[in-house]
Amino acid sequence: MQMLQIFGELMMVPRIEPKLRVFAFKVEYPSRVSDLKMWMHTIIAATKEVCIEADPVQLIIGLSFQ
Numbered sequence: 001m002q003m004l005q006i007f008g009e010l011m012m013v014p015r016i017e018p019k020l021r022v023f024a025f026k027v028e029y030p031s032r033v034s035d036l037k038m039w040m041h042t043i044i045a046a047t048k049e050v051c052i053e054a055d056p057v058q059l060i061i062g063l064s065f066q
Contacts, residue, residue, distance in 0.1 A: 010016050
């Protein structure tokens with residue numbers, strides 16, 4: 001409850017909201033980057049697998065019917 005009170009008081013200070021948003025972004029940024037890297041590695045691995053194992057003609061036919 002104290003945390004909400006402090007946050008409420010801080011929101012009354014002029015221009016504190018943008019500063020808090022920047023701070024929150026800076027705190028969350030590393031985890032967002034690591035999540036994005038994980039997804040990119042997954043996409044790259046799947047793309048490589050499709051390119052290596054798939055017959056290009058069958059791939060085009062499969063994509064055109066979806």
